[in-house]
Amino acid sequence: MIRYWPALMSVLLSVAAIAGYMALLRVPAIRNHPALYLAAFAVAAIIAGAATWRAARWPNFVALGLSVALLILGGYFNFVLAKIPPASTVLRAGEPAPDFTLPDASGAPVSLASFRERTPVVLVFYRGYW
Amino acid sequence: MTELGDQGVQILAISPDPNEKSQELAQKLRARYRFLTDQDLAVTRRYGLLHARGGHKGQDVARPATVVLDRHGTVRWLQLADSIQIRPDPTDVARAVRELPQ
Numbered sequence: 001m002i003r004y005w006p007a008l009m010s011v012l013l014s015v016a017a018i019a020g021y022m023a024l025l026r027v028p029a030i031r032n033h034p035a036l037y038l039a040a041f042a043v044a045a046i047i048a049g050a051a052t053w054r055a056a057r058w059p060n061f062v063a064l065g066l067s068v069a070l071l072i073l074g075g076y077f078n079f080v081l082a083k084i085p086p087a088s089t090v091l092r093a094g095e096p097a098p099d100f101t102l103p104d105a106s107g108a109p110v111s112l113a114s115f116r117e118r119t120p121v122v123l124v125f126y127r128g129y130w
Numbered sequence: 131m132t133e134l135g136d137q138g139v140q141i142l143a144i145s146p147d148p149n150e151k152s153q154e155l156a157q158k159l160r161a162r163y164r165f166l167t168d169q170d171l172a173v174t175r176r177y178g179l180l181h182a183r184g185g186h187k188g189q190d191v192a193r194p195a196t197v198v199l200d201r202h203g204t205v206r207w208l209q210l211a212d213s214i215q216i217r218p219d220p221t222d223v224a225r226a227v228r229e230l231p232q
């Protein structure tokens with residue numbers, strides 16, 4: 001069993017990368033650098049690849065298959081699925097933001113203009129939860 | 131980003147979420163956020179922040195974006211995400227707010 005420690009290490013690294021990313025989603029430095037988990041999968045694949053090259057046995061193949069599959073899936077998600085096409089936003093630093101009126105959570109109308117000359121405003125557009 | 135509320139800054143969170151969903155979120159976060167419902171995404175579209183068919187069921191959603199306006203309503207800082215995984219770092223937003231000309 002001891003001779004399979006590189007394969008084991010490779011699998012553990014992949015699992016730790018996924019678990020770590022999930023557990024630290026609330027930490028902006030982790031969440032906003034998804035390339036970190038891809039790097040971990042790549043290292044796991046290199047370790048498993050080297051182990052397989054030295055000894056073509058099933059635990060090494062399993063580790064290699066797992067890490068390569070994760071690398072491909074993760075890369076596809078990160079570079080293709082998660083990408084947003086370029087926006088043509090009308091917002092420019094130094095220019096006024098267009099006014100709007102929208103209902104708040106209780107249904108009361110809120111207009112951007114009502115904060116003018118009163119307070120700075122942070123607008124956070126988010127995707128929504130449905 | 132809750133600490134921003136204490137600096138006398140109004141945070142307006144905008145999404146196509148229906149009112150009851152926003153209300154739920156507002157209670158969960160207990161922050162000085164006001165959740166606005168842009169149900170037909172008209173404002174999001176006007177701002178050029180629409181991510182067409184970007185939702186998980188292929189529906190239109192807003193592109194994650196954060197905009198800091200000074201008290202005159204002028205855009206001073208903005209961050210547009212180019213990936214759905216990216217969320218604004220509250221530290222960056224807080225810095226942008228602190229650096230607003232008084």
